[in-house]
Amino acid sequence: MNDIVAPDSAVHISVISGTNRAGSQTLRLSQHIAGLLRGLPGVQASVIDLQDLPEGLLAPTAYATKPPGFAAFSDAVLRSDGLLVVTPEYNGGMPGVLKVFIDLLPFPVAFERRPVAFVGVSSGRWGALRPVEQLQGVFGYRNAFMFPDRVFIPGVGGELDAQGAPTSPLIAGLLNKQAADFSSFCRLIRPLRPGA
Ligand SMILES: Cc1cc2nc3c(=O)[nH]c(=O)nc-3n(C[C@H](O)[C@H](O)[C@H](O)COP(=O)(O)O)c2cc1C
Incomplete structure (x- = not known):
């Protein structure tokens, strides 16, 4: 249950x-976005980095008995007032590791009535539209509160500086606005969440 x-x-x-x-x-980019969020009044933010996931997530037993170390990841999700998912496009969809992560989180509390927003990045032309729309289907099924304003960044290799910040004022503006509006959305939704 959420705190x-x-x-x-x-x-x-x-x-x-x-x-x-x-x-x-x-x-x-995720680290940059977390920095944007932390710069807003009354907002805390942290990054869930899937590189740090424990080994053993692909074991057939992992659904029933989570690998040691996974609890820190599920606890981070359960403590959140909102999730901002940054997804790349891999072979026309979301990365397999992201779906495995989603599938191992506790049902239904991980996403039930939890606000979620999306940013897509790709080297190709479509800015990860496909994986973002796949994720909207998944989170919709799981009764998340979907934030409507998505940000897509095509050609991402040429769009970020060494710190992961966007070099184009257009993308910077979209990310700033999404961060500010999504944090307000999370604050408004919080009284409607289970356990509130
Ligand atoms: C396994 C794999 C599959 C990929 N498939 C696509 C794709 O379908 N469309 C696309 O535009 N870029 C694709 N890319 C390139 C990514 O969009 C690119 O690596 C971009 O930098 C975002 O991914 P990253 O966060 O791994 O850097 C793929 C990259 C990898 C590693």
């Missing part, structure tokens, strides 16, 4: 970096 929090306490948002690929653009 019960006072209405005026800080909103905590977890940014899920949706791949475990070493050196991913997704992680760099």
Whole structure:
């Protein structure tokens, strides 16, 4: 069950970096977005980095008996007032590791009435539209509160500086607005969440 929090306490948002690929653009951008969120009044943010997942997630027994170390990941999700998923596009869809992560989180509490927002990145032209829409189907099925404003970044290799910040004012503006509006959305939804 989600922690019960006072209405005026800080909103905590977890940014899920949706791949475990070493050196991913997704992680760099996720860290930048977490920094944007932390810069907003009354907002705390941290990154869930799938590179740090424990071994054993693909074992047939992992659904029933989670590998040691997985609890830290599920606890981070359960403590969150909102999830901001940054996904790359791999073979026209979300990375397999992101779906495995989702499938191992506790049902139904992980996503039930939990706000979720999406950012897509790809080297190709479509900015991960396909995986974001797949994820919207998954999170919709799981009764998450979907934040409507998505951000897509095509050609991501040429769009981020060394710190993972966008170089284009257009993308910077979209990410800033999404961060500010999503944190307000999370604050508004919090009283409607289970356990509130
Ligand atoms: C296994 C794999 C599959 C990929 N498939 C696609 C794809 O279908 N479409 C696309 O535009 N880019 C694809 N890419 C390139 C990614 O969009 C690119 O690596 C980008 O930087 C975002 O992924 P990253 O976070 O791993 O860096 C693929 C990359 C990998 C590693």
